[in-house]
Amino acid sequence: MTPTPALLLCLALTQSEPPPASVLEYSGPMSEESGAVDREEIQFTAFAPGQLLYLGVDEANLRATAAADGARVQTLMLGTPVRVMAAGARATVGEYVNAWYQVSVVDAQAPQGTAPVTGWLFGNTLTPFRFEADLDGDGELEVATVVMSNEFKARVRVLEPNVKPPRRVSSVDVDVASTVYGGGRGxxxxxxxxPAKKAGVPLLQLDSAPERCGDFVTSYVSYTGTGGKKGVLGKARLALVLGGLKDPPNESTFKVSFQAAKKQVLVTRTSIEEEEGQPQKVTERKVYQWQDGEYAEVKKPASPDAVSEVKP
Known part of the structure; x- marks a missing residue:
């Protein structure tokens, strides 16, 4: 896809800015020659001293120094809260480019006056996103986190705290919208x-969009158990994916409405395309029904007005 002049301006503005700390980002432009991402051009979200984060991977070793072979201070479990003390320089560890962070482990059960455990963690293991909820309806609280994978995707992990390792985490990868429209990854x-009160079932909603223009995507991740049995690892699933586009004058947007009692989703999509110098607006409505951890499209409209409209 060839970017329009309006989009090229958007890209130039967007790429000049670092990723905001309020989201997670791991991205980079692809080389036209090799088709791979240049490691020197990879961007990642930088965390600031004082920021509260969480361990987003199954387990990670807290290191005494900012090095992969540094002495192990402590092994941390997914969801463990840590406070950033200092940030190191850009570095490469394995397949990841990120920075080392000196952190202190937040332990609410530590005796008053006890000094917190401190050490170093590499940035790809850390996340601002941690959720604790009964995601599969078994009466127990699961812990979910999101980090960026080395494949430039968002990786959702769900931990069953009462299941013994190594089979206590289920994960699923979610595509994100590229900040380099038509020529990048991540x-x-x-x-x-x-919450179930809003959507009918508990869901993680992942929104990914460039700040100004290009592709954008909203994904919903579910976690289903085995008939409400406690102490059993369930499965994280990609329940529904909705993609859109902002490429002036062309545009495709959507509005999502949950019908919790029916466990249904109504998606109203509006598309604008220019034909012979005139914008053409198309509105389409689709209904999706919850089925075993995923949403399946209902072919028959839920109501008489669930039809497509074409407007000049």
């Missing part, structure tokens, strides 16, 4: 928890 992601 991008930003923001995450929130939708």
């Amino acid at each position: 991008g930003p992601v923001d995450v929130k928890l939708l």
Whole structure:
């Protein structure tokens, strides 16, 4: 896809700015020659001293120094809260480019006056997104986190605290919208928890969009158990993916309405395309029904007005 002049201006403005700390980002432009991402051009979200973060991977070793072979201070479990003390320089560890962070472990059960455990963690293991909720309806609280994978995707992990390792975490990867429209990998992601009261079932909503223009995507992740049995690892699933586009004058946007009692989702999509110098607006409505951890499209409209409209 060839970017329009209006979009090229958007890209130039967007790429000049660092990723905001309120979202997670791991992205980079692809080389036209090799088709791979240049490690020197990779962008990642930088965390600030004083920021509260969480361990977003199954387990990670807190190191005494900012090095992968540094002495192990303590092994931390997914969801462990830490406070950033200082940030190191840009570095490469394995397949990741990020920075080392000196952190202190937040332990609410530590005796008053006890000095917190401190050490170093690499940035790809850290996340601002941690959720604790009964995601599978078994009466127990699961812990969910989101980090960026080395494949430039958002990786959702769900931990069953009462299941013994190594089979206590289920994960699923979610595509994100590229900040380099048509020529990059990875991008930003923001995450929130939708309670069952709102959506019919608990869902993680992942929103990914460039700040100004290009592709954008909203994904919903579910976690289903085994008939309400406690102490059993369930499965994280990609329940529904909705993609859109802002490429002036062309545009495709959507509005999502949950019908919690029916466990349904109504998606109203509005598309604008220019034909012979005139914008054409198309509105389409689709209904999706919850089925075993995913949403399936209902072919028959839920109501008489659930039809497509074409407007000049």
